[in-house]
Amino acid sequence: GAGVSQSPSNKVTEKGKDVELRCDPISGHTALYWYRQSLGQGLEFLIYFQGNSAPDKSGLPSDRFSAERTGGSVSTLTIQRTQQEDSAVYLCASSPGLAGGRGETQYFGPGTRLLVL
């Protein structure tokens, strides 16, 4: 079946502009995660959605970052007033989100490579 898809695959923007990154999780997966992969920081968690529960935003680096998930499926990560340090690969992952899902595998998308000039 289809895996996690992300768009765009690459995005170049100017400092100060807003960007939107999209993630389509695997159908039926209720858990969705955003991570950021950068040279300096490695892979870091940003935000987590599980069903209709309030998202865990504890990893968002600043209030310029926000995310939403519509209808429990597609998610959009928005970065406002982009800065050069926002340049990174943004990864989305989904998992079934089963109750007591210990050891549940997360399936990653190919990522969006963001470059802020």
Place this chain on the structure above:
Amino acid sequence: GNSVTQMEGPVTLSEEAFLTINCTYTATGYPSLFWYVQYPGEGLQLLLKATKADDKGSNKGFEATYRKETTSFHLEKGSVQVSDSAVYFCALHSGGSNYKLTFGKGTLLTVNP
């Protein structure tokens, strides 16, 4: 908080050599442990995992054993191939209500023919 420490690379081996990539962790409770792999130009994919102490995860000739007493989850393969060249990430989640992954910094493996 949770943390994962894995050996820094890059690691360069000849084909058929033995591979070990060390990984140790700090976590609350009883974490689940994972190795993810990122092949050149591809996305992250799960290589293997273990969810409780003494469990051994295995896949594609790779193995790792969950050692609670040493808080370790070292990755091993007896005979590497050129196609194993990739970046390997050790990761954990400590469960509860949020299964976010905490990753190590990654180890670049290059296997030469």
